[in-house]
Amino acid sequence: SSELTQDPAVSVALGQTVKITCQGDSLRSYYASWYQQKPGQAPILVIYGKNNRPSGIPDRFSGSSSGNTASLTITGAQAEDEADYYCNSRDSSGNPGVVFGGGTKLTVL
Amino acid sequence: QLQLQESGPGLVKPSETLSLTCSVSGGSISSSSYYWGWIRQPPGKGLEWIGSIYYSGSTYYNPSLKSRVTIFVDTSKNQFSLKLSSVTAADTAVYYCARHNSGYDRYYYYYMDVWGKGTTVTVSS
Numbered sequence: 001s002s003e004l005t006q007d008p009a010v011s012v013a014l015g016q017t018v019k020i021t022c023q024g025d026s027l028r029s030y031y032a033s034w035y036q037q038k039p040g041q042a043p044i045l046v047i048y049g050k051n052n053r054p055s056g057i058p059d060r061f062s063g064s065s066s067g068n069t070a071s072l073t074i075t076g077a078q079a080e081d082e083a084d085y086y087c088n089s090r091d092s093s094g095n096p097g098v099v100f101g102g103g104t105k106l107t108v109l
Numbered sequence: 110q111l112q113l114q115e116s117g118p119g120l121v122k123p124s125e126t127l128s129l130t131c132s133v134s135g136g137s138i139s140s141s142s143y144y145w146g147w148i149r150q151p152p153g154k155g156l157e158w159i160g161s162i163y164y165s166g167s168t169y170y171n172p173s174l175k176s177r178v179t180i181f182v183d184t185s186k187n188q189f190s191l192k193l194s195s196v197t198a199a200d201t202a203v204y205y206c207a208r209h210n211s212g213y214d215r216y217y218y219y220y221m222d223v224w225g226k227g228t229t230v231t232v233s234s
Binding site: 029030031032033035037041042043044045048049050054086088089090095096097098099100101102103 | 146148155156157158160161169170171172205209210212214215216217218219220221222224225226227
């Protein structure tokens with residue numbers, strides 16, 4: 001199956017901009033989706049498709065894609081954005097499934 | 110508002126079968142627009158997709174779990190279920206159910222837009 005690779009940890013100063021990346025061959029064929037997960041909670045969808053935000057997700061969250069890399073950008077990070085972030089996409093290896101990245105722990109300093 | 114709720118035993122013995130059910134409320138599982146799936150998260154680790162099902166019964170599974178997984182749907186009860194056989198301690202995890210959605214905008218995209226709160230399953234004797 002396809003794999004999606006994320007940096008294990010990223011940090012950002014309060015109010016600054018941070019980009020979390022996700023790499024994988026499947027991203028040449030499919031857009032990634034992004035999920036935020038806080039300790040003890042279920043993941044929530046923050047970005048899907050080209051750059052779509054579900055209702056209730058602040059507009060400081062945005063998504064982009066280039067080649068085999070998808071990115072989640074938080075412009076003006078807030079303390080409440082500290083969380084784990086996961087990307088996911090359709091498996092492009094021939095198996096009709098989905099794959100998740102390993103997750104990125106975001107620390108807001 | 111669509112809600113998903115996982116239920117099932119919190120403790121399963123090694124070599125036995127784990128069985129969980131996801132009850133869907135606020136919407137119909139028979140909608141032609143969605144798949145429904147299971148995802149798990151071992152303690153301190155990342156998310157792992159287990160498998161998904163369409164209301165018609167069509168399924169697809171994670172190749173690494175395929176030999177042990179069965180997902181089935183009961184449209185009359187508006188729920189779908191997971192069975193994972195021959196469990197070991199490595200199957201200890203929080204198990205989530207989620208609705209799968211999709212779209213197209215030059216490229217296809219697939220996402221899970223509604224999640225249950227998750228249920229913890231421990232495999233231990």
